[in-house]
Amino acid sequence: MLVLAVIAAACTAAAAAQQGYTAGVALHSPLGNLGSQTPREIVRVNIQAYVTYLTLVTEQLDIAVFPESGTGYLTWAFNRTTVQSWCEEIPYVFNGQPVVNPCTDPQFAGDDHYQLRTMACTARNFSTVIVFNLGEISPCNENDAECPPDGHYQYNTDVAISETGQLLAVYHKSHLANEAHLFDQPPQPDPVWFDTAFGVRFGLQTCYDGNFADPVREEYKNGVRDFIWPMYSGDMAPILSSAMTASAVSRFYESNFLTANGYYVGCGIYSCGEVVASLGPFSEPTRKFVVGSITSKADCAAVKTMRVPQKIVSLPSLLPATKLPRVPAQFGAAVEGPHDKLPDGFCMMRSVPFKCAQVNATAGASGQIALNLTFDKFGTSQCVVTYSVEHTEVTLPSYAVISGLLDVPGRKDTPWGLTTSGCSIVYCPNFPTCLDDCPENDPLCFYDGVSVFSSVEVDYLMPDKFDPDQITTSMSIGVASGQPLRSEDLSFTLDRTNPKQWQTIKQSSLYVPEKPLMSASIVVTQRGTAYTPRD
DSSP states (O other), rough: HHHHHHHHHHHHHHHHHOOEEEEEEEEOOOOTTTTTTHHHHHHHHHHHHHHHHHHOOSSSOOEEEOOOTTTTTTHHHHSSTTGGGEEEEOOOTTTTOOOTTTOGGGGGGGGGGGHHHHHHHHHHHTTTEEEEEEEEEEEEEEOOOOOTTTEEEEEEEEEETTTTOOOEEEHHHHOOSOTTOOOOOSSOOOOOOOOOSOEEEEOOGGGGGGSTTTTTTHHHHOOEEEEEEEEEOBBBTTTTTTTHHHHHHHHHSSSSEEEEEESSTTTEEEETTTEEEOOOOOSSOOOEEEEEETTOOOOOOHHOOOOOOOOEEEOOSSSOOOOOOOOTTTTTTTTOOOOOOOOGGGGOOOOEEEEEEEOOOOOOOOOEEEEEEEEEEEEEEEEEEEEOOOOOSSSSEEEEEEEEEEEEEOOOOOEEEEEEEEEEEOOTBBTTTTTSOOOOOTOOOSSOOOOOEEEEEEEEEOOTTTOGEEEEEEEEEEEEEEEOOGGGOOOOOOOOSSTTTTTOEEEEOOOTTSSOOOEEEEEEEEEEEEEEOOO
């Protein structure tokens, strides 16, 4: 009987995984006003907003994901001390062990565990797995030589909670970005995953982690094909949007990615590059929750033809919220010294050398632009864009091909450096400055005119001295709305001369006439040098 029960349970889990699951993700600009509320009050109103989203959703969710800094600490905390109002002590749990249930355990009943207990009981009440983000305080062992002077570590932490309120996993953000004045960074990436009762294994990463090979690659090696990605991320419009990046990463890994965003540019559910459900981009603080169904372990053949209606709910007005500051694009303010003019919207590739060439976008034209670059540390790269113009209008918008590399070492507030190279064709209204008329991070600054190209192919051979063990690749295709295209709108190939190391990337795309191109980009990143404090 015991054997039969075990077999039945295994078959049930396998069937659940095969059938897929229903997920919801939040685009939640933090509520609050530090002028009239204490940090703890701000935390409470945002946690209650999370509960409200789930109350408004009529579908039974298998999993709900909330964003990085959805409670506002990246907006209103100024230093290591002030952020502690957003932090709680959290017992470390990996894949459900040890067993801890903050909803039923009385030791979590006090105000010091308000976030953890409320979300655990919410998961229990709605029978839904919940993943949310908060600050964590972790007291140091007295024998720990790395223990900070205040006697504890502070982490940017994701917590996964089961439908019964039990902790499933605790993940510490592995790569801090402009937040080392608030949190500690683990010495190495922290791969974490958890198994659910509905038969799916999920991996975790947070925001800036997505620029690096780990923790996702290590989680992938351990059977993860469904990834949760809370973020507080702006756009680099129109080269890359958050939606384009998440879609591209899901295509590269042939996996599912659930993204929730604390910034209003967008988020969604992506499978093998397809948009299952999405929100944004918006131009103002936004509080919405989108639901979509997805096939577990990303059946890439099936998802290309899958059409599942998405459901969106909006948060009722709870409190007047201060307008959030714009999020600076990655490393935009960190680049100093003389360099040729590159458009601000491509600041990840504001580099020396770079090349930029105008596309001959006249009716009936076709051609190929090749940009070859040599970098002292990283060798040579090749960016090739092949295109055909079909539109018959006399006046056509301008496009440009851009290629470059940016090598930024780790700095005090962003301890791990990042090397980024890429190749892009982009709407360029004022060549050669391209994006000067498009403010950084403006989610509405997208080309919304007529379609130009009948076909566009982007091929990129990354710098030959890149370290294959540290590479992650984003292959992004976007249209006027900032959203990626579906498979029926493009042909796509990924060539890997060494499948284990993913060294050679090729992206091809075919655009349908009614969908104008914003940009098509291949961006390759690798982990750079770590920050070394000066004596």
